[in-house]
Amino acid sequence: MSTRSATALRLEIEHAMERSFPAALTPLQRTMHETAPSGIAEVDALLEGGLPVGAIGEVTGPESSGRTTLVLSFLAQRTAAGQVCAWVDADDAFDPESAAANGIHLRQLLWVRCRKNGKSAQQRQAAKLFAQLDQALRATDLLLQAGGFGAIVLDLGDTAAEHARRIPLATWFRFRQAADRARTCLVVLAETGCAQSSAAVTLECAALRPVIAGETVLRGFHFEVRREWQRFTPFVMGQKKPPACVRPAIGVWDTGQMG
Numbered sequence: 001m002s003t004r005s006a007t008a009l010r011l012e013i014e015h016a017m018e019r020s021f022p023a024a025l026t027p028l029q030r031t032m033h034e035t036a037p038s039g040i041a042e043v044d045a046l047l048e049g050g051l052p053v054g055a056i057g058e059v060t061g062p063e064s065s066g067r068t069t070l071v072l073s074f075l076a077q078r079t080a081a082g083q084v085c086a087w088v089d090a091d092d093a094f095d096p097e098s099a100a101a102n103g104i105h106l107r108q109l110l111w112v113r114c115r116k117n118g119k120s121a122q123q124r125q126a127a128k129l130f131a132q133l134d135q136a137l138r139a140t141d142l143l144l145q146a147g148g149f150g151a152i153v154l155d156l157g158d159t160a161a162e163h164a165r166r167i168p169l170a171t172w173f174r175f176r177q178a179a180d181r182a183r184t185c186l187v188v189l190a191e192t193g194c195a196q197s198s199a200a201v202t203l204e205c206a207a208l209r210p211v212i213a214g215e216t217v218l219r220g221f222h223f224e225v226r227r228e229w230q231r232f233t234p235f236v237m238g239q240k241k242p243p244a245c246v247r248p249a250i251g252v253w254d255t256g257q258m259g
Contacts, residue, residue: 033200036151036185039073039103043203046227050074051187052200054180056172058188061205063157066223069102070205071153071189076103078185083150086110086143090136091158110149112139133159137171144178144186151185156194164194172198193228202228 035049044050051057051074061067078085085108087094092113100106114135133156140154156164176198179186188195193202204226 036074037077038070039077040070043070043225046225047201047203047230051185053185054183055200056176056179056186056188056195056198058190058193058195058199058202059205060190060192060202060228062191065205065207066225067189067205068157069223070203070225071187072099072102072104074185074187075099075109075151075153076105078150079105079108081150082108084108084110084148085151085153086112086149087153087155088112088114088136088139088143089155090114090132091155092132093158094155110143112136112143114139133163133167137167140175140186141178144175144182144184147182147184149182149184151187152179153187153189156188156190159190161191161194164190165192167194169196169198172196201230204228 033052033055035047035051036053037044037050038047059067059071075085075087080103087099087109089112092115094111094113096106096111099109114132136154136156140152143149143152172195175186175195178184188199193199193204195202206224206226
């Protein structure tokens with residue numbers, strides 16, 4: 001089929017579907033997104049401003065990769081600016097003391113704890129795998145629909161990757177639309193990416209090396225952050241920037257606090 005005939009066929013299909021699905025086969029233009037700084041200069045430089053507002057951002061990596069510290073730093077910036085935020089804790093693993101130590105204003109933070117149900121060991125295991133995850137998704141949905149939150153963290157860090165990846169794409173699509181309407185930063189904290197094409201940006205964190213004081217005192221870690229996916233063009237007031245690269249990019253940062 002020639003290029004000309006393919007174009008004509010596309011236009012014919014679009015004309016037939018225009019009332020229900022305008023420009024059904026026309027790729028969407030890259031959208032401009034406002035960004036919110038994470039408070040870590042190297043990460044903000046990598047993202048050309050910070051995490052997207054009104055969209056889904058994923059922060060992934062194994063335990064002790066710096067993923068939690070990055071998200072805590074981001075919420076510290078949001079709560080310091082007077083924004084009300086929420087932490088949806090799918091595995092009841094959130095530590096308020098660590099959050100406060102990282103600069104989060106706890107009076108500006110709603111902590112949603114998803115508890116285990118069931119009495120027997122088998123029931124508790126099933127609840128952890130399914131009921132708690134379902135609670136977290138329902139709570140996130142309600143918070144997004146309610147609006148008024150500067151950022152919502154969906155913490156799936158202790159949820160097995162195979163279970164997080166089973167979350168339906170329709171759920172992520174609904175979350176993306178709700179975040180856009182509410183102008184909320186929805187940050188998904190997980191071992192691996194699970195929001196698929198609904199994520200505006202995906203970061204992968206990894207620990208590089210420890211920071212040692214003297215010979216025996218562990219002060220923190222150097223972390224590597226890789227931008228695996230970015231589908232938006234950051235908006236900078238008074239400046240037109242070219243579309244952000246989709247290819248992986250790497251930044252290195254360090255902290256005196258482990259996460």
